Amino acid sequence: MRKGSIAASLFWLSAGWLVLALVATGFLLTDLYSRALDNSLSETLQFHVESLAGAVLKTGDPMSEEITLTDPRFGRPRSGWYWAIYDADGKLYNLSTSLVGIDLPPLSGVPDQFGRRTAVLDDDFGTQMRVVERTVTVAPNTYQIVVTGNLSEILMLVGNFRGQAFIVLGAVGVMLAIMSAIVARFAMRPIARLSAAIESVREGESVSVTGTYPREIAPLAEEVNELLRSNAQIIERARNQVGNLAHGLKTPIAVLRNEAGSSKGALADVVLSESEKMSSMVSTYLDRARLAARTAVVGKRTDANMVMARLSRVMDKIHGDVSVTFHQPDALLPWFRGDEADLEEMAGNLLDNACKWSNGHVDVRLSSDRGDTGTMLLIRIDDNGPGLSEDDAQKVLRRGVRLDEKTPGSGLGLDIVKELVDVYGGSLALKRSALGGLLVELRLPTARLGGMAKS
Structure with a gap:
């Protein structure tokens, strides 16, 4: 596809929009995936908070050994998955094995209608965490139940997904670009055939544009044929007029020359001289008109x-x-x-x-x-x-x-x-x-x- 061609313009226009669409699709998919994982993490943490709250209410003792979570991540140190139970003064009553030796930073903000607060914090090891806190009242005391989940793992999964998504979308983009180039080339084939047919006329291989073309360019082929027919008619009329002019002028000029040649005197000499000039000029311009008319015919060639x-x-x-x-x-x-x-x-x-x-x-x-x-x-x-x-x-x-x-x-x-x-x-x-x-x-x-x- 040559620079400046319709096929090239179609290809680059479609390729540009394709790149924008695929890049936007990549970021949109990544954002949706990130939101889905974050929502899943939040729901999991809320489930754990409700489980701990139920256990506290059931036992009535926040320090009871029956208060626990079966998720093994809460037993792995530095996992980012922690839970703890505090009183209103911040005194620690119970905690997960993974939280031993670690202090959770305090939460700020106003609880929602269910008495819960959420935040994103970092632990002592730099692990980013999603934190959910709920208030539970066991008369006459009030306790704060805090559960955290590892948000860094979610961000890492989102990063991996983003890389894989752009690789896949890039491969899809290449295939679509190739398809776009093929479509553009096939779409331009009728124009190429029309160009070849016109070239065939110009080179003398055909007297008119032949072939079947799509309705978008069929009128163009018809107009070219009409132009060729009109050109041939104009040339034929010009030839006839040149012939008529030649016959119309040569006879009067010949009469003038003959009459002047048979007479003597200054006037006869002038008439004879001027008639010779007129005859030469008529011959010159008639020759030029004849040559121009003959060479204007499209489609002639010679070995x-x-x-x-x-x-x-x-x-x-x-x-x-x-x-x-x-x-x-x-x-x-x-x-x-x-x-x-x-x-x-x-x-x-x-x-x-x-x-x-x-x-x-x-x-x-x-x-x-x-x-x-x-x-x-x-x-x-x-x-x-x-x-x-x-x-x-x-x-x-x-x-x-x-x-x-x-x-x-x-x-x-x-x-x-x-x-x-x-x-x-x-x-x-x-x-x-x-x-x-x-x-x-x-x-x-x-x-x-x-x-x-x-x-």
Whole structure:
């Protein structure tokens, strides 16, 4: 799950709440367990107090040997479990074996409606105790019965329970976190499938978004398909309008040129000159509109290896005195993401120029070039001709510029190539070749390698 993704956001949000819930659950369980043990201890002590009070009332003598408790903890020294009987002046009458040699600290506070007082005290050994005291009257005397229980043992049990509870809750939290990650990943699968379907359209593997999606994102898939249909309709209308405009303008301009050409005088010369400019401008902008409309179509891709091999064979036959060598790539290359006719126009112009200017040899190579914008298709065309200087390399990319009027051509080829390259988001560079002539490097966007097997 990448940072910033919906799945990651869902995971961290659920994980955060899960941690808070488990920590709160751990403290709540510990508190409930502590209260339960403390209540149990208090009830046990009250039972012992009532047992001693009953024995005192039965015997009438607080010093009687019949007054005792069967719990063996009251017979173990320093156990924290003690009992004693005092009179109102604090005189000791009876005590448990565990209390021998130990003085219990006095209690303070007001007794409850049953004549009992409770407190938490420490004995001489630092053991924390829960203390319950009750007043018993055996006429004419009043006695205080005190029973203590070891509270330190309870606190130790609570601490052990807390540690074990957090270990168990931690393990549960890990399992729930894993489940949350799995749920988030599975919940995002339809979005991943939709993304793959859109990528398939962009790479030319499909003409529309296909598949069945949950109702939450099904409208998105439908809107994407509608957008693709609308885009195709707009492009088709633009093509028709460009064609209509071409036919509508070319005929009047041709008439003007013919009439001006058949006449003499300053006016005819001006009309002829301006009509030539209009014809050039119309041709330029119509070409650009045609290129923009053609390359705006989503879902086209071309096997550049096949196209370049075919163009190399054609140019080798057309230019009989030039040897065109196509170096077959060693590895499987990604396809060009665009129209096959556009690739032929770009590569054909470049290869034709290389053959015209070479001294008999042209090399063509294909490779992948990984740059800042991702993997690009690199077409390299080397010739052993005279080459170009840096200034001349910039000039020849301008529309209609030719450095040698003797070589046949209009001078528009490289400019058309440059416009197509710009429309596709590629790049065109003219450099010095290792063969001594010109090296042309054409970089173009690529389609996914995985889509090639489906074509």
